[in-house]
Amino acid sequence: MTKMQRLREIIAGLLMLLCAALIMLDPEDGYITVTVILSVSLLVFGVRWLVYYLTMARHMVNGRWSFYTAAFLIDLGIFTGSLTDVPRAYVMIYLIAVNGFSALVSLLRVREIRSLGSSRWRFVLAQGITGVIMTIACIVFYRSISTVTLVFGIGLAYSACVRIAQALRRTAIVYIPS
Amino acid sequence: MRGDFHYYATYCAALLAGYSSRESCDICYAAQLPDFATVTFLDRLHAPRAAATTQSPIELADVRTDRLGLQDITRIWSSFHFLPYDLTADPGKGGKTYRRKYQLICKPNGELLRHTVELARGRGLEATGLAMHVLADTWAHQNFAGTPSLVINNTTAYFYELIGPRENPERRRIEFHRNPAGGDDLDLSSYVNSVYQPSESSIMNLGHGRAGHLPDYSFARYVYLPAWANYDEVVKDNPSDYWHAFTQMVYAMRCLRTGEPFELNRYATDEVAEVRELAWDILTKRRLDASDDWCALGEQLSGEKVEPFDLELHQQEYCEAEGQAKNDTYLGRFIRAALAQKGMVTSRIYDSGSRLAGFSIDHEPRNLGTLVAFLKRACQKEGAHD
Numbered sequence: 240m241t242k243m244q245r246l247r248e249i250i251a252g253l254l255m256l257l258c259a260a261l262i263m264l265d266p267e268d269g270y271i272t273v274t275v276i277l278s279v280s281l282l283v284f285g286v287r288w289l290v291y292y293l294t295m296a297r298h299m300v301n302g303r304w305s306f307y308t309a310a311f312l313i314d315l316g317i318f319t320g321s322l323t324d325v326p327r328a329y330v331m332i333y334l335i336a337v338n339g340f341s342a343l344v345s346l347l348r349v350r351e352i353r354s355l356g357s358s359r360w361r362f363v364l365a366q367g368i369t370g371v372i373m374t375i376a377c378i379v380f381y382r383s384i385s386t387v388t389l390v391f392g393i394g395l396a397y398s399a400c401v402r403i404a405q406a407l408r409r410t411a412i413v414y415i416p417s
Numbered sequence: 418m419r420g421d422f423h424y425y426a427t428y429c430a431a432l433l434a435g436y437s438s439r440e441s442c443d444i445c446y447a448a449q450l451p452d453f454a455t456v457t458f459l460d461r462l463h464a465p466r467a468a469a470t471t472q473s474p475i476e477l478a479d480v481r482t483d484r485l486g487l488q489d490i491t492r493i494w495s496s497f498h499f500l501p502y503d504l505t506a507d508p509g510k511g512g513k514t515y516r517r518k519y520q521l522i523c524k525p526n527g528e529l530l531r532h533t534v535e536l537a538r539g540r541g542l543e544a545t546g547l548a549m550h551v552l553a554d555t556w557a558h559q560n561f562a563g564t565p566s567l568v569i570n571n572t573t574a575y576f577y578e579l580i581g582p583r584e585n586p587e588r589r590r591i592e593f594h595r596n597p598a599g600g601d602d603l604d605l606s607s608y609v610n611s612v613y614q615p616s617e618s619s620i621m622n623l624g625h626g627r628a629g630h631l632p633d634y635s636f637a638r639y640v641y642l643p644a645w646a647n648y649d650e651v652v653k654d655n656p657s658d659y660w661h662a663f664t665q666m667v668y669a670m671r672c673l674r675t676g677e678p679f680e681l682n683r684y685a686t687d688e689v690a691e692v693r694e695l696a697w698d699i700l701t702k703r704r705l706d707a708s709d710d711w712c713a714l715g716e717q718l719s720g721e722k723v724e725p726f727d728l729e730l731h732q733q734e735y736c737e738a739e740g741q742a743k744n745d746t747y748l749g750r751f752i753r754a755a756l757a758q759k760g761m762v763t764s765r766i767y768d769s770g771s772r773l774a775g776f777s778i779d780h781e782p783r784n785l786g787t788l789v790a791f792l793k794r795a796c797q798k799e800g801a802h803d
Contacts, residue, residue: 244484291617294512299568299644308615348475363479405485 248406255399263392266385274319281316285309335377338390342370418557419633422659424449424726425711427549429696429718430663433688434670438719440542444670447546447751448553449726451497454755458728462735464743467759468752470497470547482565482618488775490623491564495521495774496762497547497755498554499563499624502527504769508645511568517771518569519645521562525555525661526681529765534669534679536761537754543747544754545673549666551758556662557632558625560643560651564773565623567615571644572627578606579638579652591639593629601630603703635659635700635707656700663696664689692718 262272288309296305345367353360373390380386427448431441451470459466472480472493480486495501502524508516530552537548562569576593579586593610601608611626625632631639637655642648667685672678689696692714699710708725715723735748743749766774 295515295518295568295617298508298511298515299571300573300642300646300648301571301644302568304615348479401481402483405481405483408485 245406248402252399252403252406255395255402259392259396259399262388262395266388266392272388278316278320281312281319283316285311285313285316288312335374338370338373338377342367342374345370418553418659419706420449420452420726421706421708421711422553422557422635422662423452423550425708425715425723426663426696427546427553427666428715428723429692429711430549430666431670432715432718433667433685433692435674436542436670438721441715441719442723443542443747444546444549446726446730446747447543447754448549449546450751451547451550451755453728454751459752462732462748464735464748464752465756468755469493470755470759477620477623480620482616482620485775487565487618488773490620491521491766491774492759492763494563494624495523495766496563496759497551499523499558499561500527500529500533500551500555500762501562501766502529502555502559504529504765504771515568517773518562518564518566520769520771521564521566521766521773522559522569522645523555523561523563524559525658525665527555528681529762530555531679531681532761532765533758534672536757538673540754540757541750543751544757545670547751547754547758548673549670552666552669553662556658556665557655559632559658560646560653561625561628561632563624565618565620567617567619567622567644569643569645570622570624570627571613573642575650576628576641577639579640580606583638586638588640591631601705603705631655634705636703656697659700660697 258272258276286309288305292302292305292309296302345363349360349364349367373393376386377390424445428441428445431444432438436444454468454470455473455476456466456469457473457476459469470493472490477490480490482490499521500523501521504520506516506520506522508519511519533548533551537544574593576591577588578591580589581587589606592605592607594607595609595612597609599607599609608629608631610629611621611623613627614621616622621627628641631637632653632655635655638653640650640652643651661684664684664686667688668683669679671685671688695714699707699714702710712723712725731747735743735746738746738749744753763774763776767776
């Protein structure tokens with residue numbers, strides 16, 4: 240990773256941390272922020288798909304599907320942005336499904352990774368347990384708007400931390416000169 | 418390619434190149450090991466993770482496909498399984514990113530293959546075996562790249578197996594399914610492949626995943642549409658490719674044994690003449706694993722029993738060695754060879770202007786962190802483990 244790329248990743252991570260903090264500090268109003276973030280994210284994804292289609296996918300066999308995906312995401316982004324109130328139940332079901340599934344997969348992997356002799360199983364177990372806690376929190380506080388925003392905020396903060404950590408990692412590999 | 422070719426066929430090739438049975442065993446073991454030396458395997462031995470030559474499905478499922486993760490994947494798969502053919506290739510279409518990925522497409526007889534074989538010279542039988550793995554895979558895995566890329570590695574449903582006489586084969590539609598437990602059914606031409614993922618960098622778009630194990634079967638002949646080939650039908654003739662791989666391995670190992678310089682597009686046709694008919698029969702027979710026949714051919718050539726591949730074989734020796742003595746064990750030499758190969762390929766990709774495989778330590782000497790790491794290792798003996 241070049242210095243510029245590292246800087247870009249760190250800035251993106253810090254911005255994500257800022258958003259996560261804003262959401263978690265004021266969960267009630269944070270709900271609108273979540274909707275805006277979702278809308279902007281979909282638009283950004285849509286535009287990225289469009290750029291991907293123009294620069295790469297149109298040269299590929301069956302590449303037109305990338306164009307359809309771009310059009311769909313941009314449309315969805317605009318639609319999400321136009322909503323003033325997304326039914327809370329949908330967001331909560333989404334969060335329960337995502338966290339629950341991810342936790343289940345992590346826990347199932349622990350045994351296999353451990354049997355292979357890797358020390359990485361502890362990290363995966365921790366991920367699984369965190370996922371279970373998040374899922375239980377979502378189910379118990381199903382009606383609470385604060386929980387939705389809090390869980391979303393924690394997820395955002397986690398992604399931000401991982402991004403910053405990746406940017407600070409040593410990237411060169413050691414090899415024996417020929 | 419599978420163990421039948423990487424292990425047993427390499428054993429036969431080493432014998433034909435003039436190595437003894439004992440030496441041939443060491444070579445073919447190292448030729449098979451790149452398919453097993455995962456980070457998990459190295460962790461178990463407390464060996465350097467940087468020497469990983471492959472990634473298990475479980476590791477791939479865990480890997481992050483961010484820039485660093487992709488670079489790590491590209492270093493491993495481009496260095497050992499999909500050696501790039503031409504790092505200056507111009508597809509005549511697409512932007513810079515497209516061109517960089519196109520340049521990683523694997524094909525036989527590329528300049529990097531010559532560097533790979535020359536790099537193995539004087540580094541022991543382990544390095545020779547490792548180079549033979551890379552060489553053989555350039556034939557089997559051609560037309561795919563060792564980096565996750567939809568625009569390069571994707572295929573369509575247009576897949577037909579060519580069955581019957583070579584001159585006028587029958588075309589049979591290939592059906593792919595996504596249930597690994599179901600396995601490949603040769604009678605129905607039904608094969609497992611990776612799930613279609615429209616994301617450019619999805620791990621499902623790494624190497625020949627979208628074509629299943631078809632490139633790994635020596636008998637397979639098929640036509641398909643690679644994503645990068647402008648809707649041109651490509652014919653993949655595995656028996657012919659595997660035969661070329663076999664004869665080129667014999668030639669390459671003869672060069673390494675005798676000190677003769679290795680040249681591209683040269684094959685040891687004379688040395689293999691005595692086994693041509695037998696080997697061709699093995700290559701063209703429809704079955705999932707040809708190990709038994711290759712093993713029998715090897716035993717016929719050497720007159721000695723060939724033990725099956727045992728992953729545990731050299732582990733105790735490595736684990737019991739202390740400090741620098743590890744470098745003098747079988748696995749220690751293999752690890753050094755793997756680090757050298759990975760470093761060489763990474764450097765070449767970097768030198769071509771591409772950052773898809775990251776960069777090696779000598780390319781960023783002004784960075785304090787890497788400078789410290791570099792100096793630390795420079796004080797140690799050559800090949801000190803990370």
